[in-house]
Amino acid sequence: xxxxxxxxxxxxxxxxxxxxxxxxxxxxxxxxxxxxxxxxxxxxxxxxxxxxxxxxxxxxxxxxxxxxxxxxxxxxxxxxxxxxxxxxxxxxxxxxxxxxxxxxxxxxxxxxxxxxxxxxxxxxxxxxxxxxxxxxxxxxxxxxxxxxxxxxxxxxxxxxxxxxxxxxxxxxxxxxxxxxxxxxxxxxxxxxxxxxxxxxxxxxxxxxxxxxxxxxxxxxxxxxxxxxxxxxxxxxxxxxxxxxxxxxxxxxxxxxxxxxxxxxxxxxxxxxxxxxxxxxxx
Amino acid sequence: xxxxxxxxxxxxxxxxxxxxxxxxxxxxxxxxxxxxxxxxxxxxxxxxxxxxxxxxxxxxxxxxxxxxxxxxxxxxxxxxxxxxxxxxxxxxxxxxxxxxxxxxxxxxxxxx
Numbered sequence: 001x002x003x004x005x006x007x008x009x010x011x012x013x014x015x016x017x018x019x020x021x022x023x024x025x026x027x028x029x030x031x032x033x034x035x036x037x038x039x040x041x042x043x044x045x046x047x048x049x050x051x052x053x054x055x056x057x058x059x060x061x062x063x064x065x066x067x068x069x070x071x072x073x074x075x076x077x078x079x080x081x082x083x084x085x086x087x088x089x090x091x092x093x094x095x096x097x098x099x100x101x102x103x104x105x106x107x108x109x110x111x112x113x114x115x116x117x118x119x120x121x122x123x124x125x126x127x128x129x130x131x132x133x134x135x136x137x138x139x140x141x142x143x144x145x146x147x148x149x150x151x152x153x154x155x156x157x158x159x160x161x162x163x164x165x166x167x168x169x170x171x172x173x174x175x176x177x178x179x180x181x182x183x184x185x186x187x188x189x190x191x192x193x194x195x196x197x198x199x200x201x202x203x204x205x206x207x208x209x210x211x212x213x214x215x216x217x218x219x220x221x222x223x224x225x226x227x228x229x230x231x232x233x234x235x236x237x238x239x240x241x242x243x244x245x246x247x248x249x250x251x252x253x254x255x256x257x258x259x260x261x262x263x264x265x266x267x268x269x270x271x272x273x274x275x276x277x278x279x280x281x282x
Numbered sequence: 283x284x285x286x287x288x289x290x291x292x293x294x295x296x297x298x299x300x301x302x303x304x305x306x307x308x309x310x311x312x313x314x315x316x317x318x319x320x321x322x323x324x325x326x327x328x329x330x331x332x333x334x335x336x337x338x339x340x341x342x343x344x345x346x347x348x349x350x351x352x353x354x355x356x357x358x359x360x361x362x363x364x365x366x367x368x369x370x371x372x373x374x375x376x377x378x379x380x381x382x383x384x385x386x387x388x389x390x391x392x393x394x
Contacts, residue, residue, distance in 0.1 A: 030299070033348075087346065114333055120371050165344040167360065177336050177345035177359045178299070180309050199343035204335070204369060 003211060006095075006248040008081055008107050010115055016081075017041055023074055023130075026113070027051075027084040027094040033113065037123030039083065043072045043130065047090045047237070051097060059259075062137045065101050069137075073130025076104065083109035083116070086237075087199075087206045093240040095248075096257055100145060102138030108244065111207040118205055144243070146230045146256035148264055151190060152271055156282025159229040160193035161221075163242040164262065168234065169195040171275045175234060185266030188273040190232070191280040196221045198238040201245045214245055225252065232258040232265070302350035309358075311384050318356040319388045321349050321368045321375075328353025329392060332370035339363050368392050 008016075016022050017040050024042035026034045034044045045051065050068055053060055060068065074080060080098060084091035091112055098106040109116075116123070146154075154160050167173040171187035189195070200217050201209055208214070223229065229246060231239040236259030243257040258265075265271065274280030305316070321332040334355040336345045339362060347355050355366075359381055366377045366388070373394030379386055 032300075085348070114369075117331065118333070118369060118371060165338065166340065166342050167338055167344060172360055173344070175358075177357045178347045180306075180314060180358045181360070197342060204367075 001248040001251055003208075003249050006107055006244070007110050007208065009110050010119060010121060013039070013081060013083075013109050013116075014121060021078055022081060023078045024081045024083065024109075025072075025074070025094070027082055027090045028086070029090055030085070033085050035125075037125055039116065040122065040124045040126070041128050042083075043074070043128055045072070045094060047093065051094065059097065059100075062101065062139065065097075066135045066137045069135035070133050073128075073133055074135060075133040076136055079105040079107065081107050081109055083112045085113045087114060087202055087241070088112035089198075089237040089241055092244045093237040096144065096240040096243055100140050102141060108248075111205055114206040143254070144247070144256055146232075146258040148258075148260050148268060150256065151230055151232065151258050151260075151265060154228075154230050155190060155272065156192045157227075159223050159227050160190050161223065161229060161231045161239075161242060161246075162189045162193040162195050163198040163231055163233045163239050164189075165197055165199075166195060166277065168262075169193075169197075170277045185263055186273055187266070188275045189262075189280075190265060191272045191274040192282050193232075193274075193279055194221050194223065195277070195279075196223075196242070198233065198241045201242065208245065208249060211249060214250055218246070218250075228254040228256070230256045230258050232261040234262045235259075236261045300350070301347055301354045301356055302352060305356075305385075313383070315359045315361050315381050315383050316356060316385045317359050317364060317366070317379055317381050317388070318354070318385060319366075319390065320353040321355065321370065322353065322389050322391045323372050324391065324393045329368070329370050329372060332368045332392065334390065335367045335369070337365040337367060341365065366390050 026042045027045045029047045031046050082091040169189045174183040231242045233239040246252045247255040321329040330351045332349045336357045363380050368375050368390040373392045375392035377390040
């Protein structure tokens with residue numbers, strides 16, 4: 001994968017709003033942004049209601065994903081262009097998710113909703129009308145998904161990349177600072193994890209930094225290209241952003257997103273936890 | 283018609299809650315360090331839809347929210363020194379705050 005095959009610019013997007021076979025999809029956790037105005041023709045995916053199982057803590061399964069995309073009028077051969085708020089966190093999560101279920105052509109809109117708004121590009125309230133399709137998903141590609149046991153086994157062995165803010169990594173905060181800090185899980189990070197906040201990979205307007213800048217950031221942080229990599233954050237969406245950078249933009253191999261992330265790891269009984277700004281010992 | 287319901291302020295997800303909603307009763311101001319205020323344009327009008335970034339003492343990104351129709355923003359941080367950086371179509375602006383537990387208020391003015 002590369003930047004050309006996985007990322008589109010706002011200019012490209014604005015020129016291709018009506019291109020047949022290109023579907024824009026806005027993905028957010030709080031979908032009131034979409035309701036207040038979205039890119040013309042874009043369909044909406046609600047991160048929580050559409051992509052999470054309503055009972056178990058897991059994704060929607062293959063059949064639920066097929067039903068979702070069919071009802072939204074997305075076909076297997078469509079080019080899906082994802083964007084959203086929160087610096088594309090949830091759009092990157094959806095990108096990872098579409099990749100997990102084997103969608104052929106999926107792209108992220110560089111800068112997402114923020115860049116689009118700061119550029120004062122047009123947003124509409126009209127809802128798109130798309131005919132239902134018969135979407136067919138593949139089985140989950142588990143080569144890009146890490147589970148808790150993978151995270152524990154990676155301590156001191158693989159690259160673990162903690163992409164939360166430095167204060168969350170060190171255990172001084174338990175959640176991103178737009179959320180209340182009372183949390184059930186313990187504070188800290190997985191021992192030996194490198195701290196490379198997702199935000200290092202993005203410019204202020206939400207666009208990604210250049211490939212050269214990105215290579216320098218992860219190289220300087222100590223990412224070892226001879227090892228497999230697991231990225232994690234708190235709930236798996238910021239680490240999807242970093243997974244996208246490492247695998248899709250920089251073309252690194254064997255990168256997994258640990259979607260259970262700190263809300264799972266920090267609640268496990270008996271696993272090691274490191275506090276403070278240093279990675280800690282295995 | 284259904285009445286729109288403001289999303290609850292919970293930490294189950296990661297999206298920023300409604301910035302205009304009152305502080306939920308579940309927020310314990312003995313424990314939380316709330317940094318809140320308004321983004322203003324040069325003329326003093328509130329700026330809706332501005333992106334406000336909370337940067338830690340080393341300048342690293344910690345969180346970002348979008349201001350409410352009345353220009354309001356709110357963060358849940360920790361005691362210490364923070365920088366607020368606002369981005370908008372009308373320009374950008376910075377402000378510093380040394381926050382303590384409880385509610386810390388300030389405004390950020392943007393200009394091009």
